[in-house]
Amino acid sequence: MHLLYALISYFEDSALADNIRENDLLFPLVESVHVLSICLVVGSILVVDLRLLGLASINRPVSRVTNGILPLTWSAFAVAVASGSLLFISNATKYLENGYFVAKILLICAAGLNMVVFHFISARDLPKWEKEKTLPFSARLAGGLSILLWVSVVTCGRWIGFTMQVH
Amino acid sequence: MFDLGLSEFSKWLAATEVSHVIQTTTWIIPTLQTIHILSVAAVFSAAILVDLRIWRLIERDEPLPEMARRFLPTIWPVLVILLVTGSLLIIGEPRRSLLNSTFYLKMALLVVAILLTIGLQRSISSSPNSWDRDRWRRIVGRFAATVSILVWCGILFAGRWIAYTQAG
Numbered sequence: 224m225h226l227l228y229a230l231i232s233y234f235e236d237s238a239l240a241d242n243i244r245e246n247d248l249l250f251p252l253v254e255s256v257h258v259l260s261i262c263l264v265v266g267s268i269l270v271v272d273l274r275l276l277g278l279a280s281i282n283r284p285v286s287r288v289t290n291g292i293l294p295l296t297w298s299a300f301a302v303a304v305a306s307g308s309l310l311f312i313s314n315a316t317k318y319l320e321n322g323y324f325v326a327k328i329l330l331i332c333a334a335g336l337n338m339v340v341f342h343f344i345s346a347r348d349l350p351k352w353e354k355e356k357t358l359p360f361s362a363r364l365a366g367g368l369s370i371l372l373w374v375s376v377v378t379c380g381r382w383i384g385f386t387m388q389v390h
Numbered sequence: 391m392f393d394l395g396l397s398e399f400s401k402w403l404a405a406t407e408v409s410h411v412i413q414t415t416t417w418i419i420p421t422l423q424t425i426h427i428l429s430v431a432a433v434f435s436a437a438i439l440v441d442l443r444i445w446r447l448i449e450r451d452e453p454l455p456e457m458a459r460r461f462l463p464t465i466w467p468v469l470v471i472l473l474v475t476g477s478l479l480i481i482g483e484p485r486r487s488l489l490n491s492t493f494y495l496k497m498a499l500l501v502v503a504i505l506l507t508i509g510l511q512r513s514i515s516s517s518p519n520s521w522d523r524d525r526w527r528r529i530v531g532r533f534a535a536t537v538s539i540l541v542w543c544g545i546l547f548a549g550r551w552i553a554y555t556q557a558g
Contacts, residue, residue, distance in 0.1 A: 247554075255550040258427070259543060265428070266435020280460060283452070291449035295442065374428060381424045 231319075234312040243313035250313065257306035261380065263299035265373045267292050275341075275366025277357045285346075285353040285362075314387075321387045327379035334372040341365035400484035412482030419482055426475040430546065432468045436461040437507060437542050444521075444535035455518035462511045469504075489557040496548035503541045510534060 234240055243249050273279035274288045311318050318324045345361035352359055403409055412418050442448045443457045452460075480487050487493035514521065521527055 251551060251554045255547045258550050259434075259546045262427070262431035262434045262546065263438065266431040267439065269432065269435070270439070287451065291452065292439070295439070295448055377428055377431070378424045381427060382420055385420045 231312075231315045235315040237312070239309075240312040240315075243309055250310070253306050253309045257303060257310060260299045260302035260306060261377065264296055264303055265377060267296040267299065268369060268373060271296075272366040272369045275358060275362050275369075277363065281356045285349060285358070317387055318383075321383055323379045323382040323386055327376055327383065330372055330376045330379060334369060334376065337365055337368050337372060396488055400488045403481055403484040403488075406481070409481050409484070412478065419479065422475045422479050422482075426472060426479065429468045429471045429475065430549070433465050433472065434542050434546060436465050436468075437503070437538060440510070441535035441538045444531045453518075454521040455514050458511060458514040462507060465507060486556045487552060490552055490555055492548050492551045492555045496545055496552065499541050499544045499548060503538065503545060506534060506538050506541065510538070 243253060270280065270292050271289055274281070274283070274285060280288050341362065345359070345365055352362075357363075404413075412422075439448065439461050440454075440458055443450075443452070443454055449457060517527075521531060
């Protein structure tokens with residue numbers, strides 16, 4: 224934990240963080256990239272979630288939907304993490320003190336855990352049922368949870384802007 | 391750049407009962423913004439997914455007309471949600487957008503995006519078979535898809551930028 228804090232303050236004191244903090248254009252620019260990539264993450268993962276719930280793309284097997292969409296989701300997620308990290312190091316101490324920021328990170332971890340559970344446990348026998356319109360309960364649960372978690376991530380993200388003044 | 395009318399109108403709007411409620415109830419604006427950004431995510435992703443399919447970057451095994459049928463129709467009802475939440479946000483903080491050139495840039499880009507999407511939706515459904523084979527159509531399609539991606543990104547950037555360019 225001590226090491227983590229040392230690492231965070233190292234980044235927070237870096238010239239890069241200083242630039243993002245002080246430059247009037249850089250922060251909104253990185254923030255816009257962050258919003259844009261999160262929109263793509265949430266919007267594209269929603270396609271998969273709705274398929275799992277049997278509400279959309281029902282004519283396509285689950286694996287075809289995930290193979291088609293998830294590469295985009297992961298690319299956008301990588302951009303979101305990179306831009307988010309830049310925003311974070313510009314004011315790391317303040318972000319860590321913000322409850323909504325901490326909640327957002329935990330919710331993203333929960334969304335990841337939900338995905339891992341679905342992928343390695345619920346979807347082990349995927350080929351057996353992936354063409355069905357109505358999927359097993361565990362798959363529908365994963366889809367529903369995912370929507371709930373990502374909506375909460377966005378909600379916390381928006382609330383960070385109202386509960387801490389970085390500018 | 392703006393005539394006095396807009397400033398007067400903003401002042402009048404800000405003095406209305408509805409605006410007062412939005413201004414003084416602390417959770418309303420963040421909630422509206424959250425619904426707004428979630429709707430933006432849906433519309434933006436739907437448009438981008440079809441644009442990327444036109445470029446054959448995703449869902450290559452799915453015919454383009456099927457892709458367009460899956461995603462483009464969702465744009466219209468969600469745009470209504472965006473219009474409603476956006477209008478309420480303007481009523482709550484009229485000066486933030488109505489006296490802000492970034493807001494008008496966003497609206498102008500939105501009109502372009504809507505026209506592009508209508509055009510794309512119509513031309514795909516009117517000749518569903520020729521999209522991946524006809525060379526000329528492929529070039530026009532890719533051009534339209536590129537413009538669409540740029541315009542939608544522009545809308546998101548302008549949207550975020552409204553917060554940084556509002557009149558004092």
